[in-house]
Amino acid sequence: MPDQATAAAAATPLTASPAPAGAAGQDIRHDWTRQEVEALFRLPFNDLLFRAHSVHRRYFDPNQVQVSTLLSIKTGACPEDCAYCPQSTRYDTGLEAEQLMEIEAVLQQARAAAESGATRFCMGAAWRSPKERDMPAVLAMVEGVKALGLETCMTLGMLSDSQAQALADAGLDYYNHNLDTSPEFYGDIITTRTYQDRLETLDHVRSAGMKICSGGIVGMGEQQSDRAGLILQLANLPQHPESVPINMLVRVEGTPLENEADLDPFEFIRTIAVARITMPASHVRLSAGREEMNEQMHALAYFAGANSIFYGEKLLTTPNPRANADMALFARLGIEPEGRQVCAPPADPDPRFYDAAGPG
Numbered sequence: 001m002p003d004q005a006t007a008a009a010a011a012t013p014l015t016a017s018p019a020p021a022g023a024a025g026q027d028i029r030h031d032w033t034r035q036e037v038e039a040l041f042r043l044p045f046n047d048l049l050f051r052a053h054s055v056h057r058r059y060f061d062p063n064q065v066q067v068s069t070l071l072s073i074k075t076g077a078c079p080e081d082c083a084y085c086p087q088s089t090r091y092d093t094g095l096e097a098e099q100l101m102e103i104e105a106v107l108q109q110a111r112a113a114a115e116s117g118a119t120r121f122c123m124g125a126a127w128r129s130p131k132e133r134d135m136p137a138v139l140a141m142v143e144g145v146k147a148l149g150l151e152t153c154m155t156l157g158m159l160s161d162s163q164a165q166a167l168a169d170a171g172l173d174y175y176n177h178n179l180d181t182s183p184e185f186y187g188d189i190i191t192t193r194t195y196q197d198r199l200e201t202l203d204h205v206r207s208a209g210m211k212i213c214s215g216g217i218v219g220m221g222e223q224q225s226d227r228a229g230l231i232l233q234l235a236n237l238p239q240h241p242e243s244v245p246i247n248m249l250v251r252v253e254g255t256p257l258e259n260e261a262d263l264d265p266f267e268f269i270r271t272i273a274v275a276r277i278t279m280p281a282s283h284v285r286l287s288a289g290r291e292e293m294n295e296q297m298h299a300l301a302y303f304a305g306a307n308s309i310f311y312g313e314k315l316l317t318t319p320n321p322r323a324n325a326d327m328a329l330f331a332r333l334g335i336e337p338e339g340r341q342v343c344a345p346p347a348d349p350d351p352r353f354y355d356a357a358g359p360g
């Protein structure tokens, strides 16, 4: 169901605005106001999509979508209480916890990924933050994957400035750390770390010279104003995240959000479009929740400005659409995986690892 803000969409000063014209770069801003972002969300759907797609075409080839994959290097038993997450030790979801993988096992997977045409390898661990005793292994993984000629990406929870620097020194290219939702709604979802903690980790990552992947989740019971609040936070960071994952909640049995109501699919598309308009040069990524989105929804998301997807059988612990279904839809829509020109995919890519250009 549309929330009240959408249902009440009334004429706003932006309603009749034409798509902003001009060269790429001129509309990258870091001073968005809440009023402006909320007004974008309230635009008539067609006006919003036209505007988002117009921006999209100035910064990206609209017929290219980046694809990437993610290996869980440590699964479950996380002490945090993120209400959507089956990896939290607080919820009985039947997920089998696994300890940090051995370095060689990770490198073996990375080798297979490289042989399968990958250009970037993403590794995720369910931690509050890495413990100092885990850092040597994690750094060795980064160095080892790097030595294979792959770009590297990790998501390990909160980082101190020294941990961020150590990861950067080891060659880590990208760090994923999501803001999840608006500061106002955040306390309904997570109590074990603060919004400020998250912003500080992003700051440490930037200061260490790494690229940022940061976004959030919609459909957690938040209002449209919270979706606007999330985008506002991301768009007003001193530098936009290179990658902005917009996830749709996957309701996992046993988590506090298992019975959350469906989000109006058009609200999801609106969120993609507003992310595209406010962060024109970032890759906006469809991540968790794609399993429940049909082809039409994917196509609409691509038109609205999404240009990155996770490709493969698993996205951490939630189902992901089958890789061949993605490729079949790309073919029907005339979309090419981004990066193909620099790294031709194999004829029969391993769906677990194929990463045409990575998470950017």
Ligand code: SF4
Pocket (backbone or CB within 6 Å): 078, 079, 080, 081, 082, 085, 086, 087, 088, 125, 126, 127, 128, 157
């Ligand atoms: S989202 Fe991350 S930090 Fe939160 S419970 Fe899951 S694994 Fe832990």
